[in-house]
Amino acid sequence: MAKTIGAYVNVALADYDESMKDHLVELLKESLREQERSTEYILEDSWEITENRRKLYKNKDGALETLNEETDEDKLSLETRDSRVILEVMTVSLTAKVGDIL
Numbered sequence: 001m002a003k004t005i006g007a008y009v010n011v012a013l014a015d016y017d018e019s020m021k022d023h024l025v026e027l028l029k030e031s032l033r034e035q036e037r038s039t040e041y042i043l044e045d046s047w048e049i050t051e052n053r054r055k056l057y058k059n060k061d062g063a064l065e066t067l068n069e070e071t072d073e074d075k076l077s078l079e080t081r082d083s084r085v086i087l088e089v090m091t092v093s094l095t096a097k098v099g100d101i102l
Contacts (some may be wrong), residue, residue: 003097003098004095004096004097004098005032005042005096005098006032006093006094006095006096007027007031007032007093007094007097008011008028008087008091008092008093009024009091009092010056010064010089010090011019011024011089011090011091011092012087012088012089012090013053013088013089013090016090018066021049021051021090024092025049025076025079025092025094027078028092028094029047029094029096030032032094032096035057035077038060040099040100040101041071041098041101042096042097043096043098043099043100044096046095046097047094047095047096048094048096049092049093049094050092050093050094050095051090051091051092052084052091052092052093052095053089053091054066054088054091055067055069055087055089056080056084056086056087056089057076057087058085060089067086070079077086
């Protein structure tokens, strides 16, 4: 039975370019290959790369959360909005199908 595995990484938008993307994809592939068990294998022709530009902010606990600009920005007071740390990132996601070794 085939299943899908995946991994992702966030990179500051200011540091992101095509060579960074290529490097990240190779690192993600290597990481996913190392995680697979001896009873499963990655279908090498099934890799899918997704890029998603978004904004993250640090909440009051210091954790990063997604900022939904259409709704969240309107709910925040100007004072709160100005005091938050907002990061523009590119999220690079990689998925692949995994099959059982016969």
